[in-house]
Amino acid sequence: MIRFMAGKLLEAAIAIWGVVTIVFFVSRVLGDPAVLLLPLGATDAQLEALRASLGLDQPILVQYFSSLGAMLRGDFGISFQHMRPALDVVLERMPATAILAFSALVLGVLIGAVAGTIAALNRGKLAELIVMSAALLGQATPVFWLGLMLILFFSVQLGWLPSAGSGTWWHLILPAITLAVFVSASIARLLRSSLLEILGEDYVRTARAKGLLPQTIFTWHVARNALIPVVTMIGIIAGELLGGSVVTETVFGWPGVGRLIVQAIQNQDFPVIQAGVAVVAIIFVFINLAIDLLYGVLDPRIRGER
Amino acid sequence: MGDFFASLVKSRSGLFGFVLLTLLVLVAIFAPLLGLASPIRGDLLARLSPPTWTGPFNPGPHPLGTDEVGRDVLSRIVHGSRLTLMIAATAVVLGGVVGTLLGIAAGFYGGIVDRVLMRLVDIQLALPLMLLALLVVAALGPSFNNLIIVLALTSWIRYARIIRGQVLSLREREFVQSAHAIGASTVRIMLRHILPNVLTPALVVATLELARIIIMDAALSFLGLGVQPPSPSWGRMLADGRVYISTAWWIVTFPGLTILLTVLSVNLLGDWLRDYFDPKLRTSR
Amino acid sequence: MSATTLLKVSDLQKTFGGKGGLLGRGRPEVRAVDHVSFEVRQGETLGLVGESGSGKSTTGRVLLQLEHPTGGEIEFEGNRLTGLSKSALKPFRRKMQIIFQDPYASLNPRMTVGDFVEEPMIVHRLVGGRAERRARVAELFDLVGLDPSFARRYPHEFSGGQRQRINIARALALEPSFIVADEPITALDVSIQAQIVNLFQDLQERLGLTYLFIAHDLSMIRYLCHRVAVMLRGKIVEIGPTEAIFANPQHAYTRALLSAIPVPDPDVESQRHAIAFDYETQKSPDGAEMRPVGPDHYVLA
């Protein structure tokens, strides 16, 4: 078990290092933030001075290793744009991202679980067709379009919900729904196929041969096993929601990390790009580590192998 | 092959997807022959004209209206199908080839090759796709080719993971062992015995990826990183038209519907393919 | 029967798992083949029996270098096979072939069976042109009792017995002298098993083949094999002429195995009492060696 955890942690560390390294070098290709930081009409000398003060005049490998060393100490540098530690800038946006991702995930998984179950248990019937078509629609709808439509309907037409911002719980509803649509569509489809697969397993037949009640069979023999791939999927989706809900955050003016990183990319604010991506990667990696452990709970075979 | 079509006809949703997709591909191929207005050059005076059938006010022959620079929306959707399908198909093929080959290599050789690949997959998973796409487009500069590279980059792991799993089980299959036993070269084993047997799962992934990539193109366009104007792609049309969502609904609605139908048909076809190739649903003998 | 040794195995070992690399999961070491020595003689059928996990299939695979042995040596026609490179091994591949258990998994579903049978000839550049190879494929089909016109079909169109014939045809394409048959009839319908067993015997007579016939029960072995080796947990516990083994089993495990065969005769069955074997209490002591108990008959004691 300790060996297993150590291996997993090492894998996690490699993943985070890889992410940080890729982002470092790709973002350095973007160019030079100095031209964006100074007002129109700045002279070359002024640009040079700024570059030097930001440490951008160093050879790229020197920059890489010094920033890698600093990152190990939790120091991602001072944001070029915000003028304060990049990590602070990222962390103060994290709660907003976390709460949106969490709500969307919970909502999406709940809806997806119900829909996927209905579809699987009604194979070949109208209910399956309806649910699966809805899931397909959910996956075929561009997020920004859905978001704008929700705003137009619920905010402008009905005036029920606020259109932008994150001030109150009301603000959470529309962006969470927008993201949940996609999440639930993925979950519903995966759960359906997973359930269908499990329904064909021999041990489900055994359970039926034991004369167990359908609800018992479903809960303990089918759902319990069908959950395992769904849990993996949730881990991946959680990662996408953490850093990838840029579009939703933009449409709803939600102050999340995704949009922060996008802005940092647009402004070439390297420290913030670096810190943002690293934080997202770390959280993702740890979520998946937790999921690996959860596997052991769900599936005793894995526990046995450790 | 006969069995394939017979089964396709029996599955109504699969047939629906197949027919629709075929139709789309045909439209894409023959787009220039359909005699539509130019998708590139607009009539500024006819800017934002509503679809012909919505009222008497529309002067021009624009069945689905015109866009923000006065171009025929129908023509743009039709011509957009070429670009959209080309981007999606190329990205799917590129991601598919890379992912499949890496998946085969990892599954076949195992050991260090496999571990390196799995770590790469970890890295890619930990890096949100949208941010990666943004970074890469921003770094490489936007162009048709770079767009495809980015989309393929976001796509390859899905193939690699599934193919790797397939190869892991194929590798132990007896016909592969038998190929080793006759002294067949590694290349031969991969090309003749492994590859043909992972094409089906790869194809199923490809259909799902095609749909995802079309949507992704829209999202990238939303962030200003899509296809270069004035070339029409559906995602780009949708993204550019979004400001007019309440004043000129047709600019977004029609490309949106087209995307929806395409994704729907590709998904239906993909689902059907998966069922068709699922050994559990197939009767043996 | 000629007594020339075709294949000689000395102190063969194969272990799985055990080493945990930097990122590898440490798994307990499994000794699939544990210091095994035996020989296969020209023209004979040597039966290798044992329960699942006894290492009998692994032994077969290691013989053909499909798995690399952890230790020990294999000599074929006086040549050492162990440690040879892939290319150095290639000439021997012609002479040694393997037939697997599962007739469904052993054919490539995406290849016509004709192509599948032809493949070894292409790999070894055996027969000149394509037409010649095709003619040879037809010959092979004939030899195993299949209609040569089936060559263009795909595996899913064939029944289990036919598939096993195709596998045999492929193995024969290289005109090998030695064939490892790894449970070749276990997965077949009962009514088909005799067909395949007969085919094995016919081919042995006509082509002078030598077989290592791997099985988990002794009923077919007795009929088919000249000599039998009994494997238990990676070790050969008894080896000897078939009749000697059946008439005079020496090892407790062999006796248990023999007593466990269900006999299709109600009178015999109703009298029968299976002999139990408990590995933990009856296993051979650590320093055990093969001891002769009769002519050509050895037991681990």
Place this chain on the structure above:
Amino acid sequence: MAPLLQIRNLTVEFSTRAGTLHAVNDVSYALEAGETLGIVGESGSGKSVHALAMVGLIPTPPGRIVSGEVLFEGVDLLKLPERELRDIRGRKIGFVFQDPMTSLNPVLTVGRQIMEPLRRHLGLSAAKARARAIELLDLVGIVDPARRIDQFPFEFSGGMRQRVMIAIGIACDPKLLIADEATTALDVTVQAQILELVRDLKKKIGTTVIWITHDMGVVAGLADTIQVMYGGRIMERGPVRSVFKDPRSAYTWGLLRSLPGKLTAADQRLYQIPGSPPNMIHPPAGDPFAPRNEFATERCLREVPPLLQVGAGAPGHMAAAWYDLPAALENKGYA
């Protein structure tokens, strides 16, 4: 006294992509209480499907029971609503399936899986069910049952798992135990132990058993009655000794003859049944075995023979054959 189980004209089909698969065709037989019936047949013979179909365990669709009656203690199971059928399954009819690896739920402890039918059908409390489960494990020969009850299936060997399956099958003292290829996946020595266990249990609890297998040898030592199935039909049926000694169906005879007996010398060839098992999507028109039967008459190819009492055989020995096997054997020169 009426038989425990009476099956009449059971016909089961499956819809497949290639067409309708005729899995079970017009099968009728009766089973007395306390009897052990061995059903022998190869894959696709309909032996497993008919057993699953009678208690509603085949997936529908694609499966479909076309016609027939299954009277169990006088009640037609096929007419019972699923709700009532559930009360019979596991309570009055127990099952043991082929592959103990896949037939046990990998994520639940074996104890829980044994306790499930006890709690469901007998309404036992958790503690009582547990105590009974330990008893059952002990009964099927698992050492240290109180500890092993909390283990998961993957912690058991194949033979031990099959013992667990049997414990589940007999948990509620069923009237009928159906074992479907229960020893096929096991090693011969383990198979022998399981067979011994079943013989033992029969003595102890006297359950009626249907033992489905493809191995003639297994049936020989276990069953009172043997029933040979082929192509979805019963080819022959009767007291074990009578059928083994005096088979009247060419298929039964062929099977027995093709096995390597003591007497078959190494230089002699085994008898081999020619051809391949029938394609049940397009089954032969007459006797399903006719195309492979060297004794088949014209009529065999055209018309399905009825299952009739064999004139000279033991009571209850029935065969479906238009030909007279002993005479045909003599004609062809088989001893």
Place this chain on the structure above:
Amino acid sequence: MMKLMKSALAGTTVLAGLSFSLAASAADLTIALSNPVNTFDPHMTASVGSDLSVLSHIYPSLILRGPDLALQGNLATEWTLVDDTTWHFTLREGATFANGEALDAEAVKWNLDRVRDPELQARVASWFSLVSEVNVISPTELEVKTSSPYPAFADQLSMFLLLPPQWTEENNPVTATMAGGPYQVRNIVPGESVILEPNPEYFGDPAEFDTVTFQVIPETGGRIAALLAGDVDLVTGIPVTEVDRINQSGNATAGAVDSTRNVMIKFNTTVPPLDNVTVRQALNYAIDKEGIAQALFNGLAQPAQCQVLSSNYFGFNPDLEPYPYDPERAIQLLAESGADLSQPIVFDVPAGVYLQGTEVAQVVASQLTDIGLNIQITELEFSVYMNKYLQSRELAPLSLLAQAWPTIDADGLLTLFAPGNNYAYWDDADFGAALDEGRSSTDPAVREAAYKTATEVMCEQAPAIFLYTQPATYAYSNDVTWTPRGDDWVRAFDMHPAE
């Protein structure tokens, strides 16, 4: 690690503050911004549209630019040009920051010194690079000397916000604030909103709103929706098509005024074929500026008069006439030019930066295609564009560019085309000479004459296609009144609650 925890905790407390309440009253004002406030240090940002607009509520300046774009006093009551290089300021008496710190000449000097301190690398330092000396005469009198004439100094000061010196020494102005302007910070949600409340210590007119919220809504559609839904009171930068719709809704007033931002297709005259003046002129003939202004902007954009200045700039040349739309002439000129036009001409367009920029670019490209050119549009991130422009110095032959100079003075915008300027990509000695002449004096008449010459040269030599003045579009709710303005400032103290 400790820091990490602290930041995370700070974030959670923000979340804990979430509640289900939607407060809105007449005296509450919400202004939509498209970009978040990144830093609260007014010397570390030059972004008027977001950072400086918000900060101008918190920190005072010497001089303000009113909605009419004229300068008016704030802390300074009077400012005079003593000679060409000496400015004299008179300040209000008794003004203080909220913490009681004096807002006097010392404080102003401290601020001017701070921004020019090379250690600090203040982002706006370049605005004051000509300042050579700051002398405090008395608490209310200040003298500033410049190294050369700097006629736009007063205009530049309208963007210069004043920090409390002593407080700044003790606090980090990047995150903390200490009000000296009409409002003070009540709450900040990073990346989303800044909520202000009146500063009771403000020296000027008292604030009219109980709260002022700056709400970030990046998406244009979202901003309009928020206005129509009544969630915000003022939005800017909306597409012109929305103007009528919003007016029809009855809930808000929408419109446009000329901005100070002038849209052009900038040429890279250092590469062929645009090194050829005939080609450049031909391109100017090829574009229907009037048509674009009418069709794409519903007439709300003012076609450019053959210069990069709009009429609100000092130095605007009213006598210049735009190149007429004459594709025939353009084709003819191209033929005469002798330039090799066989290669595709790359046209860079920064994505999502300019109002309807993509649309304009497509129309321009289409009209250039009409005269036989092979135009290839590349949309790129603004940052990437700027790097091409200034860092790698590989500006595309054509690029869509809109420039504004915050002091609304010809000198600034025209200097961007001056010979040797890194923004220019054009080298014309006559133009340079005219600019030098303008810069050598503070006499408006002399300067005006110089810029007249300069714009004439520029029109003739055509280093760009002069398109139009970008309209400053806006919409505000019926709950407030506001005087629309052409520059980027959005300020609550320009607004009043509606009657």
